Amino acid sequence: MPHASHTTNAPPLSGVRVLEDSHTPQARLAGLLLADLGADVVRVVIHDDSASPCTCCGGNPVHHRGKRRVNVSATEIPGLAESADIYLTDRPPGDLHDHGCSAAAIADRAPGCTHVWMPTYGTTGRWVDQLPPDNFLLAALGGVATHGPSADGSPVATTIDLIAPVHAALGATAAVSALVGRARGRHGGAAVVTGLHAVSVLMLTMMVDGLDSEVFNPGSARGPVPSWRGYQCADGEWLFLAALTSPLFIRALDALDRLDILTLPGVDGDPDSIRISPAAATAAGSALEHHFATASRDQWLQTLHEAGVPCAPTGTRQEWRESELVTELGSFTTAEHPVVGRIEMPTIPLTMDGNTWIAGGFDDEAALATLGWDKRGARSAEHRDDLPLDGLRVVDLASYLAGPTATAVLAEMGADVVKVEQETGDPYRAFSIAYLALNQRKRCMSLDLHQSDDHDHFIELLRKSDVLLDNLRPASGAALGLEPQDVARANATITHCSVTAFGTTQAGARLPGFDPIIQSMSGLALAQGGDGPPVVSNISVHDTATGVLSALAITAALYARFSRTGRGSRIESSLAQTTGFAQFDEFTSYAGSPNAVVGGANFVGPFFARSLQRCADGWVAFAAADRRSDAPLAHALGIATPSDAVTADISDRTVDDAIRCATDAGVAACPVLDREREMFDEFLSANDFTQIIDHHIHGRMAVVAGFVRWDSGTPRLAASTEPGTHTAEVLAELGIVERLQT
Template sequence: MTAYQGVRIADFSQGMAGPMAAMLLGDFAAEVIKVEPPGGDRRKDHPGYLAWNRNKQIVTLDLDSADGMSAARALIAGADVALFDFAPSRMTALGLDGASLTAAHPGLIHAWMPPYGTEGRWSELPPHHSLLTALTGMPFRQGAWEDQPVHMILPIAWSSQAVLGATAIGAALLERNRSGRGQAVTVSGLHGAAECAPPMRFENIEPLPRGIPPGANPRYRLYKCADGEWFFLGTLFTNFYRKAFEALELGDVFDVLEQDMLGAREMLIGIFETRPRDEWLELLKAHDVPCAPVGPREDWFAGPIVAEAGMRLTLDHADLGPVAMPAPPARLSATPARVAGLPKPVPAPPSWPAKGAVATGSAPTAAPLAGIKVLNLGTVIAGAYAGALLANLGAEVIKIEGPEADPFRSDGSQFLVYNRGVRGLGLDLKQPAAREVFLEMVRSADVVIDNYRLGVRDRLGIGYSALKAINPRIISCSINAYGDTGPWAALPGFDPLMQAEGGMMAAQGGDDDPILYTIAVNDIATAAVVASSVVAALNARVRTGEGQEIVSSLLAQSLLYQLGEVVDYAGRPPNDKGSRDCLGLAALYRYYPCADGWIALACEGETEARGVGHVLGLGLGAADLAEPRDGDLARRIEAALAGRARDATVDALLAAGVAAAPVRRFDEALQDPWLWENGHMAPWTHPRLGPAVSARTYSDFSRTPAGFTRPTPDLGEHTRQVLADYGLPAPRIEALLAAGAAFVTPPL
């Protein structure tokens, strides 16, 4: 029995985000029927289609015909989940909106994953990742050399939307086990953008300056070597940074240069330019310094690290031959995910019997994960953020830190958003009394999360076998860098190391220098996948009565968030490549400056090309769609836009049938009425740091609302309250505090 075995999903979505969400559920044995229009999925020719739609049966239905709609409604009547990604107007026109379908089918999970929002003019745009990021301010948050937006080669926001969608559907199914009721669930592109690039701003905290493509901090930066090759130095923590100086025989100047970022950066740039990359990597790794070479994703996916981690699968396609793709991104020990096959066309939908009546009476309105207790030992981003995502769904999450604190802890907006909604417990697990308390808490907990380096939790006596002996229903999720098998498993790792080795940096830089993604892609991906995997394991526990161990890694997510790019077969088309401060993919698919800001064009057909030509007086046609991003046509368009007002130009382009949007700077995006119209943003107040504004939630539920109920805790802020809630008597709590096994802030 696997997590979603027996769950029937009617997937009406196209492209990437919706199909990928259904893929993640299908990997856990949900039966997925994908409904496509007579022309097929709009991205049927993209290599990623084979992965986004694996484990699915594909049926063709024309929803604009009476027969097609009748067949679709029959399929929905027998489904547990109906998944859509239509724009708001089409949902309403077809009568497939959540209110209508859940009224007709009270047990149905109606999942809507629109590419933008659910309200307002921008929500009707055709799906383009570049337009979504433009509207949410992401292109101005990516590190750049010039003051301009940057087009991201990877569709990061849609990957996050996909994983959030799978998580929300799983949470709604889990809640249905409790209440007997379905509901409407919405995970929009805005939710995906918020998860990967959280839109948070504190009124009293100065935001960090925009970064530069190699990375501004010398300890966490790209370096070019004597042979022209690049590597990333990933010494985020001081102990690793010190080891790097010792490897370079510069330990005597470490204390001085640690405080002099500019001086250290210039010195290290000069040093690393003196020898070939492989020599530096060998020296640094011998001193346990986290570092990684920059290389193409194709070599990474085909290479030994991915193979040793068990993350490469090969399936046979009747026409294409062997097709390689990544394995599922997390391993569940008792109910593992499985890829059974490539998309399989079928002549007609299955005859699913209509679902019977659901439980009567008042349906509970508690959040989907209400009552689930999570003990989170995770730090930095991947582990910590996973807890916040579960808290957003209603779980009671306890962030456990030792006296040294989460090394990422600060009053900066990143730490605050990645740890919002949880309670803080100060517990020194190096002390036997603290470990005893932790294991007592495990007895009544549901989930434990950690991102310790391989072997650490067993040395602390809190590995999965120890937890299971205490509580057979516990779900233990452990995150590391390279997985838990092979010679790389014990190595330290950080997000940019996967960006470097996994090909993200090289792809964004294209034929120019590699570029560090300012978004911690693999960290935010891992957090989302951990939350989704925990929800899958909770669903499995309903069926089996037992918990299990989950293992995931940054490596796995470097593949998942490049899923469409790493699918490989003979003769596959090349992937998109970026460039220095990349503005787009083609002359008619890129960002352009106007007199008072920037606009985004996303033309894919002749009609749109002619529309741009009409508005700008250039006389364009289908042949111009192939013009390069930096060629003659791009210069002509730039000249035509130079003196025009941004918003009036966007209006004219939209009226001419062109997919276009303003490219907003981050502050402008936070104040955009459209985001507030969609209920995307919300003000809140931190008791110590003051007023803030950030994303309201990462998914919306019609009957069991999700969202944050607590601000980010200070170190050990809730220690007394948490220990009391877990049954410790007051004298014992005070004894633990007195011995330093537990602690609170502010100090006693």
């Protein structure tokens, strides 16, 4: 398909053929990402297809941007796969085998094609073939609803689909990783990327549990933390204070001239107490509420910005779309759609060597005879037991969440990730169990990049590495002698990815930021809050989605290097760019486009038959496509049909009984995951969701187990590390002995 680009450079996936057999937004968005990066994506539409379409998809026409469409029978898919590099499918397990589209069947017929399977739920267990594909149900089963922004600990429905963008980027990354493996003579066989794998990334630092000792768990926090919440100002406007760490919170209190808050009863001089003690959080939060109400939002933003404290105004989606920052980032574009007319839509949230590619066309119909695909031959692989990125070294110079998520994904694909920290470690180590979950498959070394010898050692590390990922703002990179030209001078073949909050444009280059800041500025917090105060989700969708998208861009650059150019690439990604993709449907606008969902406090869903409801022994999720199911569901439950209200009293029924009634009414339903013992839930355990790691201080920790399953190879063994655990080991590999001798 034709591409629009700022230059004439070819997209990194030029020449790659993708056969997309999709029924869900996540698989379709995965195909869109591959198309925007240059792949020739052909979507198959099967006559009399038995696979259920997703009830939450909404039919966004932009999901098919840059693709061609062919009408085929199911029996023709294996033959088409002989001419493809990637077969991307989201069929449920039983349907996959019935159509002869399993990994084994495709490998037998088309050994040169990589099979990427993206089922909505998992690969086994009660629900995988019983439920229609719907991320509202997956959010209930997988813990996303359980950890929503609730004031009382009850589950919450989000106004956007948090799972689809992460699942899409993860599936696309697995596909491109396989291409990298094939280009390097590695095995590029079959990958399974389930919806629960996407939940694992999304909930990476939220679904954790200390088994031997009590450790602060970000996922267990109930109610707002004073350093990490919204405040209403004297003019009625809202801002979000994002002082994540104790030093940042102290800096914020100093700027606000309210250090006295540290002396309040319950706080008692310990800033960490506000995250642990409800009494301390209430006292400090109340004091700050009254203080912020004494001046306008702009006054407070200026005060906090001058002190270097991350914070942001709360705004609407329209204000975000029209902002100077978003204009400079080029986050949106327009095109003419053959059916719906002029359409405004998000661009791909990545730049590579200054380019942002957008595939042209929308689901253009093609005939099999005119595809122009010749058959691909089988490809030899010298290392058939390897993971696709085995043998590649990735240097992780990032802290906190977004950047390290990218390298965590690359580690799952087989890369050797070396995390470089200052002597005292990544500041995120303050959250011990979350840090462990995020960095479990990485080696850690300590270097002081302000010290000349250590800086030289770091440059030597870059010379012998394939990827550098950092989250340095431009001024910080310049101060460390690590501007893009410095990195390229050290290694012309390295892929250098920088992850920032707001990009490197004039409007955003100096701004620090965290996920809630983007939620607040982009309109997501106002949408979740509805008619009430803005509500920021506990789940860091921008951090995680930015991380996985960065991993996708890195693998695409590696593929271009190994298959065609022999050169490195410069990649930029940001949380600000990602929000367009994270809210893809909400930021897509055309004549007749559906209205975005609006939430409220403790939001349970848009209507009764698509909501979370309390039962006698837990919570149940109903997932009808529209309100027409309200009356049949209410009748089956033996209650009056709710009028305008979403919530109904079914507290006399058990969850299993409510599911049976919903099934009788033709409404899909499932239980909502119980937060207690969530890491050992039967369905999650059947899908290998959890693993136990011994932390070097706190003992056994339950964390998520992985983001992808390959048909060969295993990633590095998960382990807890101290700062500098592998410094000597890595320096020895570099041949640097003087540091070892001292």
